[in-house]
Amino acid sequence: MRVLLLLVFLVFCLVPALSYRDTNWNKLNRAGRRENLEFRVALNQRNLDVLESTLLDVSNPASSNYGKHWTSEQVADLVAPEPWVSKKVVNYLKKNGCHNVENHGDFIKASGPVSAVEKIFSVEMYNYKHNIKTEQSIIRSSETYQVPFEISQYVHIVSGVSELPHLNNGPKSKTLKPNPKDFEATPAPSGPADPGMVVPQTIQQLYGIPSDYVNNANTSLCLAEFAADRSYQPKDLKTFAAKTGTPLINVVKNIGPFEPTQPDLESTLDVQYGGVIAGKDALITFFTVNGWMYEFSSDLAATYPAPYVVSMSWGWPEPLQCQQGIGNCTNGESSQDYVNRVNIEFQKIGLRGITLLASSGDQGAPGDGNPSCNSRDQPISTIFPGASPWVTSVGATMLAAPSANEPNPIDTSDAPVCGIHKCATSTQEVTCSTPSALITTGGGFSNYSPQPAWQADAVNAYLSSGVTLPNKKFFNASNRGFPDVSGLGHNYYIVAADQMNIVDGTSCSSPVFGGIVALLNSYRLDNNKSTLGFINPLLYAAYASNPEIYNDITVGNNYCTESCCATTGFLATKGWDAVTGLGTPNFKELLAYVQSLN
Numbered sequence: 001m002r003v004l005l006l007l008v009f010l011v012f013c014l015v016p017a018l019s020y021r022d023t024n025w026n027k028l029n030r031a032g033r034r035e036n037l038e039f040r041v042a043l044n045q046r047n048l049d050v051l052e053s054t055l056l057d058v059s060n061p062a063s064s065n066y067g068k069h070w071t072s073e074q075v076a077d078l079v080a081p082e083p084w085v086s087k088k089v090v091n092y093l094k095k096n097g098c099h100n101v102e103n104h105g106d107f108i109k110a111s112g113p114v115s116a117v118e119k120i121f122s123v124e125m126y127n128y129k130h131n132i133k134t135e136q137s138i139i140r141s142s143e144t145y146q147v148p149f150e151i152s153q154y155v156h157i158v159s160g161v162s163e164l165p166h167l168n169n170g171p172k173s174k175t176l177k178p179n180p181k182d183f184e185a186t187p188a189p190s191g192p193a194d195p196g197m198v199v200p201q202t203i204q205q206l207y208g209i210p211s212d213y214v215n216n217a218n219t220s221l222c223l224a225e226f227a228a229d230r231s232y233q234p235k236d237l238k239t240f241a242a243k244t245g246t247p248l249i250n251v252v253k254n255i256g257p258f259e260p261t262q263p264d265l266e267s268t269l270d271v272q273y274g275g276v277i278a279g280k281d282a283l284i285t286f287f288t289v290n291g292w293m294y295e296f297s298s299d300l301a302a303t304y305p306a307p308y309v310v311s312m313s314w315g316w317p318e319p320l321q322c323q324q325g326i327g328n329c330t331n332g333e334s335s336q337d338y339v340n341r342v343n344i345e346f347q348k349i350g351l352r353g354i355t356l357l358a359s360s361g362d363q364g365a366p367g368d369g370n371p372s373c374n375s376r377d378q379p380i381s382t383i384f385p386g387a388s389p390w391v392t393s394v395g396a397t398m399l400a401a402p403s404a405n406e407p408n409p410i411d412t413s414d415a416p417v418c419g420i421h422k423c424a425t426s427t428q429e430v431t432c433s434t435p436s437a438l439i440t441t442g443g444g445f446s447n448y449s450p451q452p453a454w455q456a457d458a459v460n461a462y463l464s465s466g467v468t469l470p471n472k473k474f475f476n477a478s479n480r481g482f483p484d485v486s487g488l489g490h491n492y493y494i495v496a497a498d499q500m501n502i503v504d505g506t507s508c509s510s511p512v513f514g515g516i517v518a519l520l521n522s523y524r525l526d527n528n529k530s531t532l533g534f535i536n537p538l539l540y541a542a543y544a545s546n547p548e549i550y551n552d553i554t555v556g557n558n559y560c561t562e563s564c565c566a567t568t569g570f571l572a573t574k575g576w577d578a579v580t581g582l583g584t585p586n587f588k589e590l591l592a593y594v595q596s597l598n
């Protein structure tokens with residue numbers, strides 16, 4: 001008899017990805033002088049005002065330039081410093097003992113022996129070993145790097161020399177035993193959830209997503225992973241296809257370090273649900289990154305051909321980005337500098353016609369900045385990249401308990417696993433939150449980025465709707481509101497290391513929405529139209545033209561985290577809200593809108 005283990009895991013989608021000085025790293029001996037180290041020097045850029053205005057123009061459905069994306073060379077020529085600047089930095093690095101010096105225009109990627117790196121950046125390099133992930137070791141400096149005088153006026157940041165990455169400790173199973181007192185202050189509870197599992201058919205039927213579309217040969221989706229999460233198992237994709245009765249997911253490329261032997265739940269979830277929603281034969285890329293958002297975005301800039309859509313189920317509070325891998329953050333630079341630099345890289349990616357999506361977080365309004373819900377001074381935190389205006393921020397919903405006479409219950413009879421285990425039937429969506437779910441969807445307002453014009457009407461309507469809002473001193477109401485949209489984020493069936501797992505998270509909804517964008521791109525490519533690229537202006541323009549394009553989620557709030565509840569946060573209500581954004585997609589209506597554009 002086969003024994004299926006039913007494990008409920010919390011997906012640690014929002015992992016503290018890289019902390020500036022993760023205390024779990026033990027400093028050992030000096031690194032060998034001849035050991036090799038790879039690092040990046042990000043140069044100061046030009047024409048950033050033109051970059052932003054051009055991107056907004058080609059992404060505005062009402063513009064005659066809609067969809068006129070640029071090539072990566074054109075983008076690089078616009079923002080890179082004059083060629084003599086990067087040459088000067090390249091020559092400096094070569095002259096001082098570095099090799100494999102790659103000139104990418106606005107950044108230099110180089111390697112060098114420890115002896116050279118120590119001399120250039122005035123540091124001493126050491127071996128570090130991780131306490132928990134004992135197989136992990138790394139070479140880093142014992143103090144912050146200094147940029148040499150000869151090139152300092154051209155250099156923005158250096159990565160790969162001083163920061164010690166935070167490693168994910170892996171998913172943990174979790175039994176929620178909520179203390180009823182924790183929930184006293186929470187208004188409008190979402191009520192019990194549908195206890196059944198979500199399989200691909202649940203999502204496809206709920207949102208009207210076709211499962212049989214013959215994709216354009218070029219439609220693509222990339223799942224980006226960070227820290228030590230770098231492995232799904234190809235064998236699990238076969239089992240997933242068989243158990244759910246869906247086509248085998250077509251992973252065409254693994255970029256970056258890939259360790260197929262020990263699959264992690266994050267990568268497995270992303271590939272299985274992004275891949276299955278993008279549909280048959282969509283080109284799936286699995287992209288692992290040594291580093292954080294700067295390394296990711298600069299690597300993507302140097303990837304050709306690049307995938308058209310990228311989903312990142314990762315994030316960490318905006319003001320804590322200094323922990324994320326920018327060498328000098330604690331001295332000369334700030335988290336805001338880091339966020340600003342990465343936002344520029346995101347704009348460059350958008351101008352090439354690539355869509356970026358990110359999870360809005362699993363810790364509700366308190367966020368990872370306040371995971372124990374107990375700070376009176378600053379009960380609400382933010383997330384990056386999930387609060388960046390340049391990504392599509394995706395929140396999570398869950399299915400409410402099915403009503404006694406559901407008119408059109410979800411039919412999952414095509415999925416063999418639903419013949420053995422209970423699958424969801426309800427079609428009513430509410431905010432994904434504890435205690436029904438293992439997570440509470442993140443949402444709120446950025447600390448750094450002002451409100452973009454494309455969301456002003458929707459967000460201002462929320463702010464002036466009369467809905468209960470947190471005290472104004474706890475959030476920047478005039479800044480970018482997030483998330484933009486949502487999707488189911490509770491009780492997903494996945495197969496990892498041959499075992500069935502049920503997972504929750506905005507880690508579920510971001511790849512699903514990414515799959516939807518990949519599918520929409522497919523229809524456009526078939527009609528010789530551009531990809532959707534930076535899609536946020538379109539998502540809000542679509543809402544203004546026809547609110548029915550989204551299922552409005554009006555029940556629930558994000559006062560809680562994964563384990564506790566704060567006394568403040570945001571409430572879901574009619575129209576856009578800082579809990580579920582515009583809502584979840586009605587694929588057919590969204591497609592009709594997308595097809596009406598040039």
Ligand SMILES: *[C@@H]1O[C@H](CO)[C@@H](O)[C@H](O)[C@H]1NC(C)=O
Pocket residue numbers: 216217218525
């Ligand atoms: C796919 O992209 C390549 C390269 O841009 C192009 O030559 C080819 O015609 C495209 N195929 C389809 C089916 O659109």
Ligand SMILES: *[C@@H]1O[C@H](CO)[C@@H](O)[C@H](O)[C@H]1NC(C)=O
Pocket residue numbers: 144145146147155156157328331332333
């Ligand atoms: C790094 O910090 C030091 C000390 O505050 C400062 O002198 C230096 O200019 C900073 N470097 C950069 C690249 O900002």
Ligand SMILES: *[C@@H]1O[C@H](CO)[C@@H](O)[C@H](O)[C@H]1NC(C)=O
Pocket residue numbers: 446447448472473474475476
């Ligand atoms: C508002 O944003 C500023 C930075 O732009 C930040 O310093 C401040 O803490 C934010 N306020 C709140 C309440 O988060």
Ligand SMILES: *[C@@H]1O[C@H](CO)[C@@H](O)[C@H](O)[C@H]1NC(C)=O
Pocket residue numbers: 526527528
């Ligand atoms: C798209 O372009 C190709 C090649 O130029 C052409 O064969 C095809 O008919 C076009 N399709 C549409 C829908 O315009």
